[in-house]
Amino acid sequence: MSKIITGTPVTSGLGKLFNSHGLAKKTVVLFDANTRKLYGDSILKTLDEEGFQWVELTVPAREASKSFNSAYRLYGNMIEADVDRSWNLLAVGGGVVGDLGGYIAASYYRGIPVIQLPTTLLAMTDSSIGGKVAINHPLGKNLIGFFHLPELVLIDPSYLATLPEREIYSGMAEVVKYGFISDRAFLSFIDNHFSDIIALKEPFLTKAVKTSASIKAAVVKKDFRETGGLRATLNFGHTFAHGLEKLAEYRHLRHGEAVTIGMVCALFLSNRLGYLDNGSLEEGLAILGKFRFPRGVIRRRFRDIDNRLLLENMLSDKKKLDKKLRFVLLKNLGEAFLLEESIDDEVVLTAIERAQAFYSALSVKR
Missing domain, CATH: 3.40.50.1970 (Rossmann fold)
Structure with missing residues (x-):
């Protein structure tokens, strides 16, 4: 390694x-x-x-x-x-x-x-x-x-x-992802020190970076070529995200911004399929609700798009297998898994709709 x-x-x-x-x-x-x-x-x-x-x-x-x-x-x-x-x-x-x-x-x-x-x-x-x-x-x-x-x-x-705040938020998406998929305590640390990490305050920043890097390295060591499903959990939120990035022509939406939205969709999908309880859903959404996007980005690049159009673009994602989308979902906060069975399109579309509604409500609160 x-x-x-x-x-x-x-x-x-x-x-x-x-x-x-x-x-x-x-x-x-x-x-x-x-x-x-x-x-x-x-x-x-x-x-x-x-x-x-x-x-x-x-x-x-x-x-x-x-x-x-x-x-x-x-x-x-x-x-x-x-x-x-x-x-x-x-x-x-x-x-x-x-x-x-x-x-x-x-x-x-x-x-x-x-x-x-x-x-x-x-x-x-x-x-x-x-x-x-x-x-x-x-x-x-x-x-x-x-x-x-x-x-x-x-x-x-x-x-x-040297980075603008937008890039810090974008990178923070991957940091939060590690908490969601494998480390409940780390997710709590991020929740408690979110603003400190965004402000690049020490020792919070270095701890967030080191912990994230070590989680990624440990997963890669166990499943380098993504043959056992473990490494696939690193793609939490990414199936939705890559569809969003394609719609944005890989120019108008940062990767981390797309992953943040994708994780919101994945949380709703995990809940809709009965894997994630309502309390954990709300806790996860509260963390993701702390992310800040440039004015108008959420509306133009997610809230106002047709959910079927997003699904169509997700189908070009390399993470699909045999023309079926592969989703990483949560059983609990800190416990992810790769769902092997196919999901009805309408269930996915409902998760996207709920995520769009979440961001609409969030914009009103702000």
Whole structure:
């Protein structure tokens, strides 16, 4: 399994760290335009001081960078720079850079090591850890990819200070998810310190990041290729979320925002099917009701959409099997499972309607 290191500054002693893990000090450093501007000079200076040979690559800071075209261009840059299989790749950024960098590392020379240096809360707690790397296709997100575990995951919570509040809330969705699926006590901690974590206050922030990362790593270790159903529980809320993201053209809704809405839908579905009691439903909704969205996003991207249209877009999700949607549901807060049997469309549509009503009522209260 990947070695996860959390600290500030996490890049201190990078050369010694690479040596101790059998990694050559020959690194392709992949940034997006934002992370290059914020952290590039400092990271490249560290590499120089630590005696690294490096090649710098940068992509636009947008979801569209996770494409065949971007990968093809970057392959060319690496070939022209004489990068061979003795090198590794350091991905510095959020989910886009982590996924794209991992995809390139998994495929270049049939696979070179990848080191993840996540700079967003979502990446620190989720996407950088599990070894699922992919690019998008016009017909769906993350459909083309590999299982390629990072050799190292380097987490520095201080990087989060550069993020706008919207990105913090987006990442917080994955943090809350871990409480819902596997750790009732952690969910209570999040509930009690939600505003502290959003405000990046310590020690609450680091505890939230470390706990989330450790839960993700433990699940991945037990079920790396999602063959036993355990890893699938990490997708709580995601079947709904990926349909929402597709409807939003992967541009108008952050992944974490879609997951937050998706978890609300999944709570209602768990309750409708008799797995989650009413008290637990209300407790879960109260936590998810703390999330803040930009003005008009919930209305335009969820409340006002046709629920059948959302269901249609969910059917393009890669998490379906034999053309049937797969849902992760809750038996209790902190206890998730993958529902193997199919569900009637009308039941799913009812869960979506109840979630839309929940957000309508929430907007009135605010």
